[in-house]
Every structure is written in structure tokens, then in C-alpha cells.
Amino acid sequence: MTRKIWVFDTTLRDGEQVPGAKLNLYEKVEVAKQLKKLQVDIIEAGFPASSTGDFNAVMEVAKQVGNTSDIMITALARAVKQDIDAVYNSVKYANNPMIHIVLGTSDIHVEKKFNKSKDQILQIGVDAVKYAKTLTNEVQYSTEDASRSDFEYLWSTIEAVMKAGATMINVPDTVGYAEPQEFGEMIYKLNDRMKNLNDKVLLSVHCHNDLGMATANTLAAVKNGADKVECTINGIGERAGNAALEEVVMAMITRDKVYGAQTNINAKEIMNTSRLVSSFMGLDVQVNKAITGDNAFAHSSGIHQDGLLKSRDAYEIISPTAVGLDDMELVLTARSGRHAVKNALEKLNLDLTAEQFEGVFENFLTLADAKKEVYNHDLYVLVEDYFKKHNMATETTYSDYFYEIEDLQVISNSIFPSASVKLRKGEAIIKHSASGSGPIAALYTAITEMTEIETKLVEYNISSVSRGKEALGKVKIQVAYEGETYLAKATHTDIMMASAMAYINAINTIIVEKMMPETATV
Ligand SMILES: CC(=O)SCCNC(=O)CCNC(=O)[C@H](O)C(C)(C)COP(=O)(O)OP(=O)(O)OC[C@H]1O[C@@H](n2cnc3c(N)ncnc32)[C@H](O)[C@@H]1OP(=O)(O)O
Numbered sequence: 134m135t136r137k138i139w140v141f142d143t144t145l146r147d148g149e150q151v152p153g154a155k156l157n158l159y160e161k162v163e164v165a166k167q168l169k170k171l172q173v174d175i176i177e178a179g180f181p182a183s184s185t186g187d188f189n190a191v192m193e194v195a196k197q198v199g200n201t202s203d204i205m206i207t208a209l210a211r212a213v214k215q216d217i218d219a220v221y222n223s224v225k226y227a228n229n230p231m232i233h234i235v236l237g238t239s240d241i242h243v244e245k246k247f248n249k250s251k252d253q254i255l256q257i258g259v260d261a262v263k264y265a266k267t268l269t270n271e272v273q274y275s276t277e278d279a280s281r282s283d284f285e286y287l288w289s290t291i292e293a294v295m296k297a298g299a300t301m302i303n304v305p306d307t308v309g310y311a312e313p314q315e316f317g318e319m320i321y322k323l324n325d326r327m328k329n330l331n332d333k334v335l336l337s338v339h340c341h342n343d344l345g346m347a348t349a350n351t352l353a354a355v356k357n358g359a360d361k362v363e364c365t366i367n368g369i370g371e372r373a374g375n376a377a378l379e380e381v382v383m384a385m386i387t388r389d390k391v392y393g394a395q396t397n398i399n400a401k402e403i404m405n406t407s408r409l410v411s412s413f414m415g416l417d418v419q420v421n422k423a424i425t426g427d428n429a430f431a432h433s434s435g436i437h438q439d440g441l442l443k444s445r446d447a448y449e450i451i452s453p454t455a456v457g458l459d460d461m462e463l464v465l466t467a468r469s470g471r472h473a474v475k476n477a478l479e480k481l482n483l484d485l486t487a488e489q490f491e492g493v494f495e496n497f498l499t500l501a502d503a504k505k506e507v508y509n510h511d512l513y514v515l516v517e518d519y520f521k522k523h524n525m526a527t528e529t530t531y532s533d534y535f536y537e538i539e540d541l542q543v544i545s546n547s548i549f550p551s552a553s554v555k556l557r558k559g560e561a562i563i564k565h566s567a568s569g570s571g572p573i574a575a576l577y578t579a580i581t582e583m584t585e586i587e588t589k590l591v592e593y594n595i596s597s598v599s600r601g602k603e604a605l606g607k608v609k610i611q612v613a614y615e616g617e618t619y620l621a622k623a624t625h626t627d628i629m630m631a632s633a634m635a636y637i638n639a640i641n642t643i644i645v646e647k648m649m650p651e652t653a654t655v
């Protein structure tokens with residue numbers, strides 16, 4: 134039988150503990166709305182005692198997102214009256230409010246952090262739960278640093294707070310020290326004892342990723358009886374982060390026979406949620422991140438691309454559409470083979486004879502060695518060049534459609550940021566200058582006015598590919614055009630050039646998809 138696993142999302146509390154990731158009230162509410170679409174069961178919205186700003190943000194989440202019966206809103210408190218009051222006074226506006234109390238159980242916490250005896254700490258926890266129960270029915274108790282705690286003391290704490298009225302017991306691997314086998318065994322034993330005491334109390338886990346095992350530990354707990362998982366989107370959180378919601382959920386879906394457990398998550402909202410969190414928090418998702426990384430559904434080597442074209446299951450265990458993506462991506466690189474390149478050409482209606490294809494493929498490899506990634510607009514130009522070289526006429530001069538950057542100058546100052554750009558379009562050279570509120574706005578305005586393709590810049594992201602003064606700047610943008618979004622990237626030592634190249638890549642992709650003749654035969 135399939136068990137239901139509760140999903141407690143702590144992106145807005147533990148996730149927000151990432152340096153620089155702090156969200157304002159508006160952003161917290163927007164993320165919470167998206168988490169509701171994702172169908173998480175519980176949102177932990179913050180730590181209200183920490184600042185007035187967070188108190189107000191948690192209160193707003195409770196009012197605007199917690200206003201239906203299908204979701205519970207909580208926030209974190211130390212085992213301190215003032216913190217518990219702050220949680221209650223902010224979450225009480227939700228239909229289903231919950232108070233979450235944390236207090237350490239390991240010797241390190243009890244002795245070194247609190248300088249108290251185990252009995253004293255246990256009593257503080259019990260008193261905190263009893264007080265919280267005078268305010269709300271739902272109270273979660275977290276035994277911080279549980280995985281490094283003496284098991285019998287951990288159990289006596291859990292037993293005492295359950296008797297005091299805790300409705301959920303959360304067992305955190307606070308410093309990511311646990312190992313799946315050992316963590317699973319601990320959860321098995323706790324589950325056994327808890328169910329004997331009161332089988333209505335939920336057993337939850339909260340795993341950190343310091344040894345890269347947060348997801349594995351969470352899933353080991355699910356296998357061993359945990360009712361609830363605490364996770365964050367993109368695995369963000371204190372230090373190395375928390376168990377990633379998307380990984381835990383997709384593992385349960387993909388390996389259903391192994392776990393025999395499912396969540397209520399609407400997996401199709403995973404990518405939307407990941408992108409929203411990443412953009413509001415200013416935290417890039419690492420490209421190879423499972424499920425939500427740029428490359429999680431992108432394939433770039435010839436043998437894999439060929440296999441996928443023959444049968445998707447050769448290299449795909451999750452359908453990209455299951456998490457809200459349109460499709461897999463076959464990235465054309467110098468490691469691509471003939472099958473992938475032929476497939477890309479056919480999709481563009483560029484039908485070539487075997488001999489023509491071999492010629493184009495040879496030039497493709499030369500270009501791919503120089504360029505890292507070959508785009509569809511590059512394929513058109515490769516085909517045209519091949520035909521020109523062999524004195525053959527083409528119906529369309531493809532290069533007349535696409536833009537290339539010849540030169541640019543960007544002036545950055547607070548008075549009048551401006552950009553001058555020289556573009557090539559086929560044989561034509563176009564020059565233009567524009568100003569803007571900042572250097573990127575000036576640069577993109579200049580290009581928009583030259584290309585006459587009005588896009589909306591949805592996201593602009595710049596990062597360094599390597600360290601040091603010679604670092605390459607990598608620009609990743611998302612633009613909207615006629616209701617569709619286009620992603621484009623570029624890398625260059627000059628970040629303005631990388632920004633312009635990324636934008637031109639987006640423009641050329643729009644041209645390929647919207648403006649090329651339907652049957653571009655050669
Ligand atoms: C594992 C986790 O993720 S826990 C959650 C982490 N989140 C946060 O810390 C939220 C942001 N924190 C804050 O805004 C502040 O630290 C506050 C408001 C919580 C406390 O601020 P301050 O009163 O200035 O205390 P400060 O943070 O310097 O020290 C923590 C105090 O809380 C005590 N404390 C720590 N954990 C707990 C707990 N679970 N229950 C009771 N007291 C606790 C410490 O012993 C220390 O008390 P002391 O001053 O008597 O030594």
C-alpha cells in the first residue's frame with residue numbers, strides 16, 4: 134500500500150538562512166503562493182522573533198496563503214516564551230497554524246551551548262510545548278542535533294514532549310553528520326516507540342547536506358517509517374543546504390516500488406518553483422543539480438544523443454515534462470555525433486544529401502571546437518556556407534536573417550550610461566547608440582532598436598566561470614517574446630561582450646523559431 138508522506142517546506146526559513154538570500158515581505162508571499170501551487174502540506178515561513186520584517190512577512194504569508202484548509206503555516210521558535218508568542222501572533226491568521234519549537238538534545242548542545250543538565254533542557258522543552266499548546270493545537274518539536282544525540286536521552290525527550298502535547302516530532306540531522314543506514318535504523322526505532330505511545334503523532338526528518346547525503350538520509354528515513362520530510366527548493370539552506378524537495382519527491386515517484394510512499398506534490402510545478410526561488414534569492418542553481426539544474430535534462434555527447442533519438446529510456450529516467458519542462462535538450466557540441474546534428478538539421482527543414490551532410494558535419498565540428506555550443510542559427514549559416522563554397526544556389530540567404538556582433542562600447546556612469554553597437558546582418562553593417570538606466574539597459578536597448586525585435590528581459594544572470602582576474606564571465610538570460618520565453622547564454626572575458634552575445638543568441642533563436650521561412654529548402 135502507498136503511504137502518504139507529508140512535505141514540510143522550509144525554503145522560507147532554513148533556505149533563507151543562506152547568506153545573501155534574505156527575502157522581503159513581497160518576495161516571501163510570492164514564493165509561498167508558488168509553494169502552495171506546488172502543493173506542499175506545510176510552509177515554514179520564517180523566524181518571526183528575529184526581526185519585525187520577518188514577523189510581518191510570516192503574518193502576511195499566514196493571511197494570504199494560509200487562508201485555505203489544504204495548507205498549514207508554521208514558523209520557528211526557540212524554547213523561549215517570547216519566540217513562541219512571536220510565532221503564534223504571526224501564524225494565527227492562517228486557517229491551520231502551527232508552532233514549531235526547536236531545542237538541542239545532543240551532549241554538545243546541552244552541555245556546551247546551554248551549559249545545563251539534560252534534565253533541565255528536557256524540562257525547558259516540555260514547558261515550551263505546554264505553553265505553545267495553550268495557543269494552538271498543532272505543535273512541532275524538533276530535537277536539534279538528534280543524529281549526534283544519545284539515543285535514550287533523545288527518546289526520553291520525544292516521549293516527554295509527546296506527552297506534553299506535541300503533534301509532530303521532527304528529528305534533524307542538523308550538521309549533516311548522519312549516514313543513510315544508521316539514520317534509517319534510528320528512525321525505525323523511534324517510529325516503533327512513537328507509534329506505541331501515540332500513533333497520531335507524525336514522525337518527521339530534517340536532513341542537511343554537509344556530506345552530500347541529505348536526500349539519501351531523508352529517503353532512508355521514509356523507508357524506515359518517517360511520515361514527513363522537511364525539504365527546501367533547490368536544496369538551499371544553512372551551510373551546504375538541506376534535502377532538496379525536488380530530489381526527494383522525484384525519487385519517490387521514479388522508484389515507487391522501492392519507497393512505496395508518495396507525496397501530494399504537483400511535480401509539474403517543480404521547475405517554476407525552482408526558478409522563482411533562484412531568482413528572488415539570487416542563488417544560481419548549480420548546472421548539474423539533480424532535477425532542477427540546467428543540465429539535468431540536457432544531453433550533449435553523441436553516443437547519448439543517438440541513444441535518446443532511438444529510444445528515450447536509453448538515457449532518461451524521468452520525463453522532463455513531469456517536472457514542468459517542455460522537453461529534453463540536445464545540446465550541439467564538439468562531442469555531438471552525426472545522428473544529433475542530422476536530427477537538428479531535419480527539424481529546421483534543412484534536407485541534405487549524404488555527401489552534403491558530411492561536408493556540413495565536418496564544418497560543424499570545426500565550429501563546435503571553437504564555440505562550445507552550436508545553435509540552430511549557426512546550422513543555417515553552416516549550410517549556406519557549404520552551398521556557397523560548392524557554387525550551389527540556395528533558395529534563401531540564411532545569413533541575411535541573423536545578427537552577429539562586430540564591436541561594441543559601453544559607457545557606465547551615473548549620469549548617462551550609454552552603449553554603441555556595431556552588428557552584422559548578412560552583408561549589412563548596422564551601427565547604433567542608445568542610453569539606458571544602466572549599462573546593460575543601454576546595451577540591450579541599442580540592440581532592440583537595431584533588430585526591431587521587442588523582447589522583455591525576464592532574467593539576467595552573470596557569474597564567473599573561473600576565479601581570478603582572467604575569469605570568464607558567463608551571462609545567462611531569459612527573454613519573453615510573444616508569450617514565449619527564450620533562454621540564452623554566452624561566455625566571454627569581457628562581461629559586456631558576454632551580455633551582448635547572450636542577447637544576440639536569444640534574438641537569433643527567436644528569428645529561427647518565428648521568422649524563418651517555413652520550408653527553408655536548399
Ligand atoms: C538549526 C537551526 O537552523 S536553528 C534556527 C536558526 N535561526 C536563527 O538563528 C534565526 C535568526 N536568529 C536571530 O534573529 C537571533 O539569533 C535570535 C533573535 C533568535 C536571538 O538573538 P539574541 O537574543 O541576540 O541571541 P543570540 O542569537 O546572540 O544567541 C542565542 C541565544 O539563544 C539561546 N538559544 C539557542 N537556541 C535555543 C533554543 N533552541 N531554545 C532556547 N534558547 C536557545 C542561546 O543559548 C543564546 O542564549 P544566551 O544569550 O543565554 O547565551
Ligand SMILES: CC(C)C(=O)C(=O)O
Binds near residue numbers: 275278339
Ligand atoms: C530548526 C531545526 C529543524 C533545524 O533547522 C536543524 O536542526 O537543522
Ligand SMILES: [Mg+2]
Binds near residue numbers: 147307339341370371
Ligand atoms: Mg536546518
